[in-house]
Amino acid sequence: MTLETLIRFWPFFISVVMLFIIGLYCMLVTYNTIRVLIGIELLIKAATLLIIIAGYITNHLALTQSLVITMIVIEVIFITVAMGIVMGIFAHNKGSLDVRDTRNLKG
């Protein structure tokens, strides 16, 4: 990677890191299960952006696009199943989405 390329794409890399920090922070700090999923979504967005930038820089655009499509399919399935689990937690905990109320798997 030449210095010119690095300078040109430096804002993109900074955005990836900032997006990653936001997603990680959202996951770590919150107690709401839906918000945890939103944090995971933000992390996936950061990874997607990094892959797209890598494909643009290395000129492997088709390969990275197919990789991103695969990632999106995995993301959708993951979110759908996770939503089902969240709804199960909500029904089981008598109307609470708080992770602190989920005690069945502890100990």
Next chain:
Amino acid sequence: MLLDIVILSLLILAALWTTMTRSLLRSAIGLASVSAALTIIMFRLRSPVAAVFELSVCSGFISVLFVTAISLTNPLTRSEIMERMKDRLNRFWYLPLIVAAAGLALSLMNVEIFLRLPPAEAERDVRNVLWNMRQLDLLGHIILLILGSFGVAVLFKKQRDK
């Protein structure tokens, strides 16, 4: 380049809003905004097929999923929100500071990376890559879709009468 920086700033602001807003519904809308901004960046980085997927699936379908899940759960009452706000502010006020500090530190860094990259190969068309070169990925997609529908069916199955 200026337009890219503007879109990236919008993306970060939307992500911050998604994380920091009280309402879960606004969070879901913020997430859709992040996806929309990411779509524009993908179009500008010459990845239109992935951008269309991102816009239709992530910004559309996943937002609908989130909104549905939020509608099916009970919203908090105003008194509960006010009670949790104090705790929430204590937990979340670090976030803009951390993000700003990380961005500033990275923008001030003078990094020189020399990577030996492989040459761009024959994969010029995304359709060719997806349908001919990476057929195993398609098989994985199909298996994942079946597993996902099976998972949802298991999670939402009716309780047996005792």
